[in-house]
Amino acid sequence: MSEVAQLADVSPSTVSLYLRRPDEVSSRRAERIQMAIDKLSYLPNTMAGGLASSRSNIIGVIVPTITFSFFSETLETLERNLRAAGYQLLIGNTEFDASREEELIRSILSWNPSGLVLTGFSHSRKSVSLLSNSDIPIIEMWDYGQEGLDMVVGFSHRTCGRLVAEQLMRSGYQHMAFLSTNFQRDIRANERYQGFHDAIAATGGSVLVRELTGRSNTAEAGQLLCTLVNDHPEIQAVFCSNDMVALGAMLECQRQGWAIPERLAIVGFGNQDFTDSTVPPMTTVEPPRQAIGEHIARLLLDRLKGGNPEKRIDLGIKLIVREST
Secondary structure, eight states: OHHHHHHHTSOHHHHHHHHHOGGGSOHHHHHHHHHHHHHHTOOOOHHHHHHHHSSOSEEEEEESOOSSSTTHHHHHHHHHHHHTTTOEEEEEEOTTOHHHHHHHHHHHHTTOOSEEEEESSOOOHHHHHHHHTOOSOEEEESOOSSOOSSEEEEOOHHHHHHHHHHHHHHTTOOSEEEEESOTTTOHHHHHHHHHHHHHHHTTTOOEEEEEOSSSOOHHHHHHHHHHHHHHOTTOOEEEESSHHHHHHHHHHHHHHTOOTTTTOEEEOSSOOGGGGTSSSOOBEEEOOHHHHHHHHHHHHHHHHTTOOOOSEEEOOOEEEOOTTO
């Protein structure tokens, strides 16, 4: 670092500040420092830096799955905003397993991170204890409705289910079902079902529900839908826990010759890239993926600079009505 400082004609503390918080260094000095770093092929020792400051430049992020692109836009936005401020993401994947989340929390905390981002409010008792005893900013994302451990950025999954139910009832559908990933694995899908069920029950109706054995699987979703409709031919509309499950339902409708939406209306969740290209285009719910990442980065950086940002942000959701309903 001293060699970089000498070549860039700045103090070592300025080089250190540039490596940790580049936005706080003038553009003229930042350019000279970066040129010196490139010329010397300098790589900062982040472990030594963490020991010196008691905190590393790592922000831990734990998500339930990286199999699909569900959380990718949030992660990309978060990474871009934090990288500009000198922080790096350390990403963990729980696979919807609370014990796996506990392992990841232990592992990430051992790196002395500057902050930790979790998905949802459901954590093991030991995880809550570990987090409560830490002195770093913690943000729970992609959910809303509870107080949370520290800060919360997300939206209400129950509100999502209610909005879908109200839209389907306004369109004249009376007999409906919920086709879902396994509720024990995907707690937020269960929240969407509860909102969907409660809105329909308030009008005197009822909802049939079917769960997949595990993660999103288009083939199993199609099989469940086929059995459901054969057993209950009165079903007119199906709300699916995510777009992949809805895609499996739509493919099964095509195999069976069931017209969408004339025979069966289909709704997904996620607004993934393919939803406007299905036949017919899929009605779905768009969560605020990018906005979640932007607000998390803002809250973390504000807190790390000694600020006192707001604790809870509800970003809401958007129902995108297309031809499948």
